[in-house]
Amino acid sequence: MNYILKNENAVYYECGFSCDNEVFLKLGSEAFFITDARYTTEASELVRNAVVLEGDRRDLLKTVRLLIRKSGIKAIAYNPSEWSVDEFGRLSDKLSITFQKKPNFSQQKRMVKSDIELDVLRQAAIYGRDAFHRFGEFLKKDGLGLDEKLAHFEAEAIYKYHGQLGLSFSPIVAFGANAAKPHALPSHKQLTQNELVLVDAGVMYQRYCSDRTRTSHFGENFSFNKEQLFSDGHRQKVYDTVLFAQEAAINAAKVGVLAKEIDKAAREVIERAGFGKFFVHSTGHGVGLDIHELPVISARSETIIEENMVFTIEPGIYLPDEFGVRIEDTVVMTRKGAEVIG
Amino acid sequence: MNYILKNENAVYYECGFSCDNEVFLKLGSEAFFITDARYTTEASELVRNAVVLEGDRRDLLKTVRLLIRKSGIKAIAYNPSEWSVDEFGRLSDKLSITFQKKPNFSQQKRMVKSDIELDVLRQAAIYGRDAFHRFGEFLKKDGLGLDEKLAHFEAEAIYKYHGQLGLSFSPIVAFGANAAKPHALPSHKQLTQNELVLVDAGVMYQRYCSDRTRTSHFGENFSFNKEQLFSDGHRQKVYDTVLFAQEAAINAAKVGVLAKEIDKAAREVIERAGFGKFFVHSTGHGVGLDIHELPVISARSETIIEENMVFTIEPGIYLPDEFGVRIEDTVVMTRKGAEVIG
Numbered sequence: 282m283n284y285i286l287k288n289e290n291a292v293y294y295e296c297g298f299s300c301d302n303e304v305f306l307k308l309g310s311e312a313f314f315i316t317d318a319r320y321t322t323e324a325s326e327l328v329r330n331a332v333v334l335e336g337d338r339r340d341l342l343k344t345v346r347l348l349i350r351k352s353g354i355k356a357i358a359y360n361p362s363e364w365s366v367d368e369f370g371r372l373s374d375k376l377s378i379t380f381q382k383k384p385n386f387s388q389q390k391r392m393v394k395s396d397i398e399l400d401v402l403r404q405a406a407i408y409g410r411d412a413f414h415r416f417g418e419f420l421k422k423d424g425l426g427l428d429e430k431l432a433h434f435e436a437e438a439i440y441k442y443h444g445q446l447g448l449s450f451s452p453i454v455a456f457g458a459n460a461a462k463p464h465a466l467p468s469h470k471q472l473t474q475n476e477l478v479l480v481d482a483g484v485m486y487q488r489y490c491s492d493r494t495r496t497s498h499f500g501e502n503f504s505f506n507k508e509q510l511f512s513d514g515h516r517q518k519v520y521d522t523v524l525f526a527q528e529a530a531i532n533a534a535k536v537g538v539l540a541k542e543i544d545k546a547a548r549e550v551i552e553r554a555g556f557g558k559f560f561v562h563s564t565g566h567g568v569g570l571d572i573h574e575l576p577v578i579s580a581r582s583e584t585i586i587e588e589n590m591v592f593t594i595e596p597g598i599y600l601p602d603e604f605g606v607r608i609e610d611t612v613v614m615t616r617k618g619a620e621v622i623g
Numbered sequence: 624m625n626y627i628l629k630n631e632n633a634v635y636y637e638c639g640f641s642c643d644n645e646v647f648l649k650l651g652s653e654a655f656f657i658t659d660a661r662y663t664t665e666a667s668e669l670v671r672n673a674v675v676l677e678g679d680r681r682d683l684l685k686t687v688r689l690l691i692r693k694s695g696i697k698a699i700a701y702n703p704s705e706w707s708v709d710e711f712g713r714l715s716d717k718l719s720i721t722f723q724k725k726p727n728f729s730q731q732k733r734m735v736k737s738d739i740e741l742d743v744l745r746q747a748a749i750y751g752r753d754a755f756h757r758f759g760e761f762l763k764k765d766g767l768g769l770d771e772k773l774a775h776f777e778a779e780a781i782y783k784y785h786g787q788l789g790l791s792f793s794p795i796v797a798f799g800a801n802a803a804k805p806h807a808l809p810s811h812k813q814l815t816q817n818e819l820v821l822v823d824a825g826v827m828y829q830r831y832c833s834d835r836t837r838t839s840h841f842g843e844n845f846s847f848n849k850e851q852l853f854s855d856g857h858r859q860k861v862y863d864t865v866l867f868a869q870e871a872a873i874n875a876a877k878v879g880v881l882a883k884e885i886d887k888a889a890r891e892v893i894e895r896a897g898f899g900k901f902f903v904h905s906t907g908h909g910v911g912l913d914i915h916e917l918p919v920i921s922a923r924s925e926t927i928i929e930e931n932m933v934f935t936i937e938p939g940i941y942l943p944d945e946f947g948v949r950i951e952d953t954v955v956m957t958r959k960g961a962e963v964i965g
Contacts, residue, residue: 366707
């Protein structure tokens with residue numbers, strides 16, 4: 282299959298390198314990495330299995346179109362999500378070949394991880410878990426009275442290992458009612474005794490992501506362990522429901538099941554407890570080079586779960602203006618079941 | 624004009640709120656902000672002048688298409704850079720209306736700032752300047768022997784005000800030869816006595832950006848002031864040339880001139896000094912919600928400069944493998960001329 286890629290992670294997966302201005306072209310048995318003068322030195326050293334070519338920084342597509350013309354190919358696949366209407370217009374203008382829409386073909390290739398990728402993902406998960414531990418120690422010591430913005434700032438430094446790792450996304454740090462928003466932005470709300478703390482965060486290690494969420498009671502012996510004792514019975518009930526839902530989904534994850542069956546296992550627990558309409562998102566998503574990749578673990582996902590897929594399991598209950606609870610782990614699918622990593 | 628927007632800053636400009644999954648629709652006299660369940664609580668509180676509607680998280684376009692159909696409109700404008708081929712296909716499929724390509728129409732609206740925006744931009748610039756001062760104090764005290772990566776990490780913390788502000792972009796911190804790359808990535812190069820230090824950084828305050836660059840001599844009385852004494856005559860000549868070029872461009876910026884005349888004023892100073900081919904970028908760019916917006920201040924820009932435009936003036940000279948100098952300020956256009964802010 283001839284194909285063209287622009288997305289940095291898709292290109293990295295093909296050839297082991299990417300920068301912020303490149304196009305990857307696979308034309309028959311040949312592959313090309315086209316970038317501009319700022320990156321050709323590094324690309325020449327690091328790109329595997331492709332010829333590095335230098336194009337004009339503001340018009341790489343000129344070089345790309347020339348290569349396509351010269352190759353004599355009749356058709357080429359592309360991901361219609363990677364190209365803006367404007368760019369695709371400039372790419373395809375007056376080229377008399379067929380551009381085949383193949384949504385997510387790179388993501389589909391990447392759904393089942395190689396052993397090397399699994400090693401990196403496991404290590405990322407270990408760094409992520411360790412950062413949770415250190416952020417927990419920080420909050421235990423200095424958290425009282427801290428506002429979400431300062432806590433978020435500290436979280437960024439800790440999850441970045443003070444500059445040695447990247448973040449897979451900007452951490453979510455939410456206290457109390459702000460945790461009722463599944464993607465809360467940090468506010469000036471201060472952390473008080475007996476408040477609920479939700480943290481969703483991950484590191485990026487060798488370009489691969491970790492992803493994890495914990496919800497905790499801020500009181501004596503504060504930690505991000507899954508065992509949490511809330512001073513309020515209502516909170517405890519919601520928390521325990523989410524925890525049972527997560528366990529049910531982890532147990533339901535087996536090689537050969539449909540992704541929607543995993544979602545169903547979590548959703549049923551939450552529905553039975555009467556909180557069904559407050560579980561407003563799907564149960565999980567693939568994790569790899571992208572923080573969100575395939576498979577989707579949702580009520581409608583017909584994907585068959587395979588060995589060496591890596592995805593999150595993260596049910597939640599969000600009670601507007603009250604609080605929210607989400608518990609998330611990343612799992613690797615093995616023949617024995619879902620293995621929580623990190 | 625009917626229009627549809629997806630870009631976060633474009634949407635924020637229309638209604639005072641945006642999140643990471645939304646569409647803004649202007650249909651005749653009505654406006655709609657369509658988002659998913661994760662954001663409707665916040666959106667309902669914060670969106671001005673538009674009706675907030677909740678759509679399916681994975682298919683907001685369903686709601687958007689329904690609204691377009693019900694409105695009976697014949698045509699709608701969109702920015703072809705904001706939409707992927709895939710999304711635009713799903714948006715426009717079987718809708719019998721005309722989609723008018725209007726590149727950058729939001730950016731064009733936003734080119735001349737309101738008084739409220741100017742207040743925010745001035746405050747952002749003051750924070751930006753203050754962060755330069757504090758980062759300068761830090762380098763003066765602890766900079767010797769520090770590598771670019773650590774200096775960059777410290778710069779991020781300082782420009783973020785330890786979590787109270789955002790960054791308009793990841794700071795550029797480059798020493799010596801690395802400063803010859805206009806977009807240098809931080810390396811393990813260490814700061815030594817009499818080295819040249821280039822810092823390009825800005826804060827984000829209430830979503831608006833500041834932008835500033837200083838190049839300094841690292842020696843006694845180190846600071847990011849514009850008055851710099853280099854121990855090396857060649858560096859001093861290059862520095863003074865860039866400083867004169869910047870002053871010439873600031874003086875040339877008047878209401879009613881073409882943007883290219885501002886570029887020309889800077890470029891002529893650098894060309895006369897014999898460094899023309901080492902000034903490899905344009906003289907400036909608009910600043911606002913986006914760090915790069917309109918007007919473009921380049922050799923080809925025919926934009927007529929108007930009162931209350933806000934843009935950078937940032938000539939530079941880059942001598943490969945030697946060093947680079949860039950001096951940048953952000954200015955507000957007033958009837959009296961360009962006012963440097965911050």
